[in-house]
Amino acid sequence: MQHTFMAKNPSVLWFLLGLSLFTVFVTIFSEAVGSTGVSTSFLKTLGKTLCLCLVAIAMDVVWGYCGILSLGHFAFFGIGGYAIGMWLMYERTKNIVVGSLENNILPPTPEEVEAAIGTQIFGVVGSSEFPLIWAASHSLTLQLLAVVIVPGMLALAFGWLAFRSRVTGVYLSILTQAMTLALSLYLFQNDTGLRGNNGLSGLQNIPGLEAVSQATLSLWFFWASALALGAGYVFFAWMLSGKFGSVIRAIRDNEARIRFLGYNVENYKLLIFTVTAMIAGIAGALYYPQAGIINPAEIAPIASIYLAVWVAIGGRGRLYGAVIGAVFVSLMSSWFTGGSAPDINLGFYLVKWTDWWLVLLGLTFVGVTFFFPKGVGGLFDLISNYREKHQ
């Protein structure tokens, strides 16, 4: 079985090989092992990019393979980030609070500790009470479960409602976008218990690992992200390789025909929608400890559209295409908007890339939909076609 799966999917092996080489390469040059080639902040950027690749793969599965243009997968990504962020913030604040209460003459009571943590975390939104959704924040296990379960449940409920009433195509896209908007508006409120527009911060400090330097931590997270990406890639490739994958692709190409063949289209779509949401949650949970902060603006509808942009530029319907798109666009974005790209002096006008990058991206995007509907990944097809012709 394993043999046939790998044989059917040579790209998986190539991808895993490339990913491991990349990981080893980055590790050798990272600050954590004493080199200077890859700075800690750049290492974090690379680690974050790997997480974005993972969510892009999920997006590719749901859109490129199943034909559901979901404009809400970044919301699941954000939920994953919030879920792990709650534990990180609670535990770290607890360590700080316990440390500061040790100076008290009397040993602190549990109530005192809890109240002090509450004031620390919720002081910015004028509260000190723990909201109900923080009930599990003391437990890493529960919050880790929440990373997959909460996005999964949300996707399940939303998908069940939407697919059952046969909302398809652009209507579904608009509906998922509305869901994302509702979620971000909800999180923006101060009284919903997730610190309003302040979001959760200080997530780069891992409780219990205070002694470990940020350079080492970043490397660990980079490894974890690479591992998650590799595992996610194999998982999706395996899921989509057999008969199940054929049904999924057939739903994309002609939903009605598959339904008439006796398949329960709704269940297949629901499964894909839910599983990809869970993977997006995992990607978010790995991303935000590297970013250090999460706030509701991250979940704004535009983020999910960008996700679709990556997949479209990289090439829909092939997993490595999503990875290429995410790497290419997100690294280009940070290069252009970070001010490191050289400005172009046209004589009468100075083109500053910080101002013009989005214009370029938008127009590239229009161009890709016209001229490369298969995205960058489509180039591989050209190469293999060329080879076949000349053999």
Added chain:
Amino acid sequence: MRSVLFALILTLCGVSAVTAQTLQSILQTHATEIAKPSRKTVGETIDAIVASGLPHVTEFLEQWSKKNIWQRSDGSFFVATAAGDSLTLIDVDTQAKTIGSKSDFKQLKPNGGVRRLISTALVQFQLLDPDLTRRKTAVAAIARRPEAAQLMPLISSIDGERDAALKARKIQLANFLSARFAKEPRDRIAAINSLSTDTSVEARAVLNQILTKSIGVASVAPQGNIAAILDPMVAPDQSYNALVEAKLAPTKQTEIDIRKALEANIIEGRIAGFPLAQMDDRLTRETAYSALAIKGSVPTLITQEVRDAALREHVFYELYEEPNAQITAAAEVARKSADNRVATAQFADLALDALSLASIFFLAAIGLAITFGVMGVINMAHGEFIMIGAYTGYVVQLFIPNYTVAIFVALPLAFAVTFVAGVVMERLIISRLYHRPLETLLATFGVSIALQQLAKNMFGTQARPLTSPDWLAGAWVVNDVIQISFIRIAIFILALLFLSLIVYILKRTRLGLEVRAVTQNPGMASSMGINPDRINMMTFGLGSGIAGIAGVAIGLYAKVTSEMGSDYIVQSFMTVVVGGVGNVWGTLAGAAMIGFGQKWIEWLNPSNTLAAQTYMILFVILFIQFRPKGIVALKGRAAGD
């Protein structure tokens, strides 16, 4: 000779004693009080001056409060204006002018409290003043600071009032005053009853004044006009604090108090025999504290039981400041009925708000109703067309300083600009992507981010104002509760205009017929001699042009930023989808549902617009499950698939 002179002087004095009713003599009688008035005692003096009824009393009082009275070293008072070292003096009785030197005089500077008393006394004169503005000022002064003494002068000034509006105001004000200050309870109750139909803020303030209550606590219920006996167990901690404040109970120790007391009583690492390490628990701490209390080193612990027992032993009450129970009862009834009227008015106000919100949604979505609804094209850059329209308005205002002219130039210009932009976009992008809706979505999204960034590069990130002309600046005020700004009314009218225009174009013109033909069956339409390309281009241009006009309208009401389009795009799509695709009436229904729904949720959960938006979106998502085709669903062939 000498005795003659003496007699003459005596006679003169006698004369002046007989004709004592000059203002100066009255002032001299109260000279010390006038020279150094105090707020508490000056009342009598003012009363005496007013009671003399002399012709220049008003003049004197006004000048006094303006600090223009000077006292000569011999004690007599003058109205004076200073110029350099000299003073122009005016005799308080004869009004004769003389010149004096500043060094002989002392200026009187009554303090704020005294000046207020003086102006209260002046009000009765001002109420009868022949000058209308002075009468109005006096009435406004009474309204600002109503006092019992003003009631009689006000009532007696009503009959002589010639100005109808001021007379009505005087009657209303007299009513407010008699509700609070009339001598006879009967008069007060009559006045209070008449307030029950008044929804103005002033009338409600009068009723609230009459119903001022104070919360108190005592061992036995006091005599007086008691509003209610309160149950202390509703909020026991607060009630106990009231008890402590009234010095009827000892302070209840907080957790912090207990901790501090324990910390102060550590003896050799132990507190009352308990080791320090055990103190990480609330119950142990309380036990240790009680042990300390038994030894007498700290006050007794107020436990829950002690607190509740103390609460039960006392009466908590609300006492009206007004002693007459009949009056407070009448005022309660009046306030209840006024509150009911206010609630009704608030509901009407909310409905107006909802209507205006619905018109904004409708205006933002109506262009989309054509391009998305009728043509089926997903245009994510629709919001940016709204933004382009708004910026067009802003640029027009830079060139035309007259706002009225600017608006009437901006509206057609915004239409023209976005019409062209729409046509260009249709030709270049959308026409190549018909029947590939998801690609259209992504390509137009690319256009959207490019346009947004271009606008940012051209106009900067800060919000640009789009100023409305003066005649749109005010608000239509029905009463103190119901009011709506003219801009919102204008947006409502604009929305109505566009609704009728679009319905007319689609249903009554050749273009509309061709549009409907092309959208229902392009092949058949083109075989009947219709050029589908041209029709698609025109329709898309029309939808985009309307978005431009909506942009001007929205810009007038909100700020113009490069991101304003993205604020409306999701809402607009939802409006069209909820209403039902392919039908302008559906968009109207959708906008109405979302507008009214959002305001209704805001009413249930006040002052939280974000929450209202959130729940409204959730509601829309659920609604679509049950009516996937929207409120106004097309049937038959028009429905397409």
